Amino acid sequence: MYSFELVRPKSLAEALSALKEEDAQALGGGQTLIPTLKQRLAQPSKLVSLSAIDEIKGVCVDDDGRLCIGGGTTHGEIVASAGDYPALVSLASRIGDPAVRNRGTIGGSIANNDPSACYPAACLASNATICTDHREIPADEFFQGMFMTALEEGEIVTEVRFPVPQKANYQKFAQPASRFPLVGVFVARFSDGVRVAITGASEGGVFRWTEAEEALSDNFSPEAIEGLTASADGLITDLHGSAAYRAHLIKVLTGRAVKAAA
Amino acid sequence: MPKDTGIGASSKRREDVRFLTGDGNYTDDINVHGQAYVHFLRSDVAHAKINGIDTSAAEGMPGVIRIFTGKDFEAVGGLPCGWQVTDRHGQPMQEPKHPVLAHGKVRHVGDPICAVVAETLAQARDAAEAIELDLEILPAVINMKEAVKDGAPKVHDDLTSNLCYDWGFVEENRAAVDEAISKAAHVTTLELVNNRLIANPMEPRVAVGQWEKGTGDYTLYTTSQNPHVIRLLMGAFVLGIPEHKLRVVAPDVGGGFGSKIFHYAEEAFCTWAAKECRRPVKWTSTRSEAFMTDAHGRDHVTRIELALDADHNFTALRTETYANMGAYLSTFAPSVPTWLHGTLMAGNYKTPLIYVNVKAVFTNTVPVDAYRGAGRPEATFQLERVIDKAARELGVDPIELRRKNFVTEFPYATPVAVEYDTGDYNATMDKLIEIADIAGFEARAEESKKKGLWRGLGVNSYIEACGIAPSNLVGQLGARAGLYESATVRVNATGGLVVMTGSHSHGQGHETAFPQVVADMIGIPEDMVEVVHGDTANTPMGMGTYGSRSLAVGGSAMVRATEKIIAKAKKIAAHIMEASDSDIELKDGKFTVAGTDKSLAWGDVTLAAYVPHNYPLKDMEPGLEETAFYDPNNFTYPAGAYACEVEVDPETGKVTVARFAAADDFGNIINPMIVDGQVHGGIAQGIGQALLENCAYDEAGQLISASYMDYAMPRADDVPFYSVDHSCQTPCTHNPLGVKGCGEAGAIGSPPAVVNAVIDALQRGGKNVTHIDMPLSPARVWAAMNGATANEGAAQPAARDSGSAEGRSLGGQV
The missing domain is CATH 3.30.390.50 (CO dehydrogenase flavoprotein, C-terminal domain)
Structure with a gap:
């Protein structure tokens, strides 16, 4: 691991501001990024942890009946709170192990878009909408290839809205x-x-x-x-x-x- | 009633309290005042000429103390090999130099090129990145059969070829074996791969070197299974430090499985650099480094032929094996495919004629050496697979075919130079049939079928040679070491004892089991006995722990020393009680005089030994401390029978181990609970080898399975609850405890059971698949079922239902 600065903003606005710095990188639950840093395969100057931003956490149902999950919500929280969508709960409950599920977040997973990640399949099959700090992106347009998404530099996944299938x-x-x-x-x-x-x-x-x-x-x-x-x-x-x-x-x-x- | 103390009791492992509560003292817990840290810059290519190393920029980086290269070690010895094999023409094996840091060439990914010593580990890593290497990439040899062809790139330019040795055993039997096979009523042939494995002990390796300016004494703290051997090898052959100026300490070691037997470059480096830098130097392996520097295991390609007569008696056996040595000879590497493998090819059977040929080959891969079982799993796997295949070809019951050929009279001299002292292979097979509920298999197979799964049953026997080993015998076979064991038993004035053993515990439970023996012999509580091990400063010269030898050899030394203690204590008791020492009896910690009511407590006598006011000083020295060295006069031969039931998903090829049963004959048992645990762990490793673990290289020599993302270790849900039994006991005839050893059995006996079961499942499902190479991953099983190649273009052996191992090496290459 190379040395880096760590900031832990409490609001989305502060996080977006911090990410404007060159070589700054957002840190979700760290289940991919931290091992990458340990291997010295990435060298961000600043890590912007999203783990203290309450406004991007939690699970609720919107007026259209969609299950809305904050980007900073951990897999473990989804297992506990997304009972309206049992197949999604089942998926989340099988990611990694308890330690991974207690740290890893849905926003981090889909922003990384590992070709072997589980959530992208749920998003795409559910025709989910990925909401970021400034726009809404349909899942069909969000996932653009191995480790590639529609996200721009410094853009943060704030919420994923899942229509609940029959x-x-x-x-x-x-x-x-x-x-x-x-x-x-x-x-x-x-x-x-x-x-x-x-x-x-x-x-x-x-x-x-x-x-x-x-x-x-x-x-x-x-x-x-x-x-x-x-x-x-x-x-x-x-x-x-x-x-x-x-x-x-x-x-x-x-x-x-x-x-x-x- | 099970015993609750002493020999035969399942005493709780006393060491586990500190291991499980974080209070162990592992090597990485050791920090020496003023220590610096070393980071090794390692080759990221398999084979290259080193044209230049520019450290000038790195030298000036913050915190850098010194940067070492291979040139710094020109005057230092290389890492020695501890076993010299003589080939079938009477010539010694080819033995390459093995420098501490690469010199001239790098020969595998992970070969250390530079060592950066700095104030902090991060500074050492930063500086290593500033070193400029000029490497001229050379073609790599990974595939063993390619490596021995004329014109193949040579791993070592100063050797005549990549062939380390071509070994024949027993060479004199070759012609007779050939003739018997040519005349046989039936010959079953099988080509197979024994897959390369990475040991993956939970604790990666660590070395801390220290040099005391005031005394000139060196200390090495290291993760070792045999600190005395490291002291001898490193002191005498590498660094030229006399043993009395060198102390090697291996404290709590978190697993070894063989990989911590060997002397590694990092140990020598840290010890030597401590003096050069005038600073203690510490190295802690990362898990990534462990994958590419810990000695790997197995990696054999074998063709085996079993000849049978018309009555299905085994008449001859012939094998040809290519054994991967990797890029250098690790400490005991040459012995594994030869004396630890060829001598076991008789298995549990009275096959009269056997010939074993082994070609050991250098490749641009990590060195390969002993891994749990070491040679014996390779022998067992091929033999028990070919017998299963023969039974299928002949349409006979595989258990009955084995029984027909079992050795039943002991002692039995095999045609491969060993003599089984005792055993009862029918007894363990009978026990297996009972505990595995073989009779209920068909009903379970029906249940599986209802779930859409194919159930298969695999059964096999195994035998191993443990209690390594008679020194004079192994000396004749090329060992450059003795293989006795030692113990000093020190009795304190107040009656407690300390056993200082040359055996080493890195998970085996010696601290619990050894005291059970001594406490039983004297009749005192187990907690009056303490075990000290792992430090050359306070234990007698011993050879350490591997080859399931600790209790059979180390325990025997302890018994001999304790017998001396008891004999002397009786004389003291006789003097005090004014009796003849031949009339003294020791029972339940009390000395009595036969035929009288006189008695003395154990503590009275031990006190008298150190406060010798009433003591036969004219005849005996005071004190109560004895040492014994025990050199066995034969190996021990644990044996048994294993059964595995699997369910195969015909749609995906996924194999699930549904049941596993093991009936072992370990001779006498000291602690049944610890023995159960050893068998459980061994079976888990065997299931891991059979279904999951695959150390694979690509053609360029890159390690593909270089992390847990690609190297599949068995996890709790990969293994079933086991039925294990060790009630069949034919005690070893030649050691004082009658014990045989249990540490490796599970890993030896289980892989063929798993593979036999999968083949059985596929056959029952109507797929004529006769063999699949390990690991039987879902992809390989599916490919075999469908007659497809398992992988196009990927670096692993293809699954196949028959055919040839030609062209595949055990770097896992295509």
Whole structure:
């Protein structure tokens, strides 16, 4: 770790101001950034901790019935407070271990957009809206590729608004070492259709399996996707599985998610 | 009724109180006044010529005390190898130099190039980043079979090739074995990989070197399983420090699994630099450094052939193994694939003809050395896998095929140079069948099927050679050390005892189990006995802990020393009670005279030894302190039978271990609870090897599995509750406690059980898969089920249902 200055603002405004400094970086729960710093793979001059900003924490339901989760809300708090969206609670409860869940935040996770993170699948499948300090971004536009998002320099995720589906389920097939998803599939059924988001599998990060969405929108049952094949093009091949294996898992897990949700 | 004290009691591990409450004294807890810190600048490439090192900018950085390079160590010895193997042509192995800091070339990722000593660790790291290296990248050799081809890049330019040795055992049997195989009614062949592992003890390595200007004495605090061996190797062969001027202390050590047996460069560096810098120097390994500097384990590629006659008797066995040495010879590396592996190829079976060939190969990878089991898991895995395959090919019950070929008469001299003193392999198999409820398997398989899962059963036997070892024998085999053990038993005036042992406890529970023995012999409470270990200043010269030897060898030394204590105490008691010492009996801490009502308490006699007012001073010295050195006259042979049940998810290939049972014969047992714990841990490591752990390199020699993000350690939910039993006991015939050792059994016996079970599940599911290389990850199992290549382009052996290990090395390469 290189030395850096640490500030811990109490308001969003103070945080935004602090982040204007060159080489300043926002620190959420630190579950990715701190190990990165320890490895000396990043050298920010200033870390702006978001952990003391109460206005970006907490869970509530808005007038449209959407579940609104502050960007600084930890996975543990979501498990405790997001009971209106059981599939999301289930997802959050399986991230890392208790220590990770008590520090890591939803805003930090989606801002990082690790291709194997769980939340991006939930956001994309739920058609969530990502709110920042100055705008609202639909999930379909937010996630732009491996570790890439629509966020600008110094922009802070303040809230994620989840429309609550009629039925939903998240299937996570753990990579044996990291226990991040080797493939994770989030299926959400709304009155106007089904959305299927895949994480862990693609070189391009989280994505929607549109063929499955169409088939499931017509017939929300595991049989509906039997004739489909997820393409292995652009999927990750690594020590833990080939692109073909990941493509296979996408289909298996989608079927299981539908079965569990239906 | 189970005993509540002494031999056979499950006494609670007294050391765990301090370990679990944060009051242990681990090496990193040791800080010496005025210490500086060292950071090693390590190679990030597998193979390169060092054309230049520019430290000028770094020298001037804040806090820098001195920067060392390989040149500074030109006058210092290299790290020695403790075992010389002679090849099948009678020639000694090729033995490369192993400098403390790389000189001329770097040979693996992690090879230390510079050492920066500074006031703080952060300053040392900052300065290391300012060092400019001029490295000329050379082609790396990772794949063993490529490495031994003509024209392959050489890891060591001054050796004739990358072949360390080509070992044949027993060479004289080769022709007879070949003939028996050619005439056999049936031959089963299997090619397999014993995957490379990283030991991952919970505590990374640490070294603190200290030099006292006033006395010229050196002290090294280090994470070691054998501080006396480090003192001898480092003092005599590396730094030229006489042993009486060098103290090595290994306090509470947080696990070793073999990886802390060896003498490492960082230990020598810190000791030597302490004098050069006139400052104590401390190094604490990061976890990342541990991945690329701790000796790795296993890494064999083997072809094994088992010949059977028409009645299914094993008639001959032939194996050919490529064993990865890595870039340098770690301390005991040459012995692992040879004497710790070849001598176990008979297993539990009376196969009359065996020939073992091992080619040890240098590659641009981290050195490989002993890891829990060391050679014996490699032998057991290939043998128990090929027997299972043979049973399937012949359509016979795998348990009955084993029973038919079990050794049943003892002592039994194997065709691979060892003599099993005792055992009962049918007894442990019977016990296994009972505790594993093999009879209930089919019903459980039906239940699994209802869940859409395929259940499989894997059973195997194992035998290991422990209690290492008779010194004169291992000397003939190339060991450059004796392998006795020592103990000094000091009785204090008030009756308490201190056992100073050459064995080393780094999790095994010696501080609890050793006192149980001594307390039992004298008849006093266990808490009157204390164990001291891990410091060359206050223990007799001992060889340390590995190879499940502590109780069998170290415990025997302790028994011998205690016997001397008791003999002398009886003479003192006889003098005081005016009786003949042959009439004195010691029981329950009380001396009595046979046939009389005279008695003396243990404490009366110990007091008399140190306050010798009424004492036979003409005949005996005062005091009560004895030392014994015990050199065993044979190995011990723990053996047993293991059963694993798995459930395979046919859609994903994921394997879940549903049940695991172990029936072990460890001879006599001192503390059943500790033995259970040792078996549990060993099985967890074996399941880890079989299903999860994979140390993989890419073609350029980069370690792919270089952190816990990619190296899968077994976790609590990866393993089931175990059924373990050690009631089958054939006591060792040649040591005073009749004990055999239990530390490695679990890791030796479990991998074939897991793999056999997965193959069984796949076969029951209608997939004709006969082998998958470890670890049986979901991706590999799925690929094998579907006849696919596990991974295109990724660095790991392909799963396959048959075929050849050709071209794959055990850097995990394609």
